[in-house]
């Protein structure tokens with residue numbers, strides 16, 4: 001049986017991706033998960049190897065035959081980092097990623113798929129709201145995202161070298177914030193723990209409290225659901241191409257006011273929540289991801305509208321799986 005290896009399978013996206021594969025028509029493939037942490041859901045549903053990608057010798061414990069695809073979802077990022085440890089970005093995003101790609105070459109893997117952030121181009125959306133695949137990087141060199149951004153750009157350049165020299169098929173997926181239901185509603189802002197804004201808005205609606213809309217309520221944001229991202233990754237696994245670069249997203253912007261309305265519609269069962277405008281508070285980022293390449297080359301078609309996503313999150317909340 002051919003194998004698909006998912007590195008970072010115990011992370012937020014990895015667990016959903018495993019679920020997607022288990023429910024798809026990929027019965028001819030065995031899914032194998034790799035992570036440095038453990039996770040019951042993963043270990044019940046897939047063969048699992050615990051290892052650290054920064055240690056080259058730990059790759060020896062992995063399967064070595066008939067690996068068709070390797071998906072790399074490992075990447076320390078500011079939203080998961082307590083304090084500030086930029087060396088972790090350099091170590092894992094550059095050297096760890098390179099270790100995985102070398103493993104792919106040695107084991108004659110057909111294709112390597114890498115998830116990176118949209119941090120390299122996000123600031124461009126203040127002038128041009130639609131972020132295209134071919135935009136050149138433009139970012140601030142002086143904040144806690146800078147070394148993260150550079151480390152992922154370096155990883156992408158290394159992947160391009162490995163593609164050109166060894167003819168390994170390589171695919172890059174650029175991710176904006178991916179929305180999903182998780183038991184963990186926290187993330188880190190400048191190294192300090194905080195509640196995710198959309199989870200705060202959802203909690204307000206569940207409790208029948210007012211949902212605040214900060215800054216300009218018309219600023220739109222592309223809000224891809226993790227299950228649509230999984231569709232994209234799945235399609236990349238089987239596309240008949242040697243390389244590709246895709247933006248994850250929906251191609252549609254949801255304004256903050258529409259976000260608040262949708263959250264109240266989906267989660268407020270008491271009918272008491274109202275929208276409270278707070279124009280004095282800071283604006284949220286704005287951006288729409290151009291998904292043309294994914295639509296044309298992969299046949300990707302996002303299935304979840306914003307409301308569909310919220311309704312599905314409600315189901316996941318009840319299932320309490322992830």
Ligand SMILES: NC(=O)c1ccc[n+]([C@@H]2O[C@H](COP(=O)([O-])OP(=O)(O)OC[C@H]3O[C@@H](n4cnc5c(N)ncnc54)[C@H](O)[C@@H]3O)[C@@H](O)[C@H]2O)c1
Pocket residue numbers: 007008009010011012013014034035036037051052053054072073074075076077080092096115116117118175176177178179
């Ligand atoms: N989730 C998002 O909204 C988002 C947005 C932009 C980019 N991304 C990128 O997508 C990828 C996956 O995102 P996620 O939300 O699932 O991240 P996550 O942090 O939830 O999961 C990453 C997983 O990688 C594992 N890991 C980290 N370092 C490791 C190492 N050295 N060896 C082995 N395992 C290691 C962690 O244990 C974790 O389970 C990351 O590369 C991230 O940079 C995610």
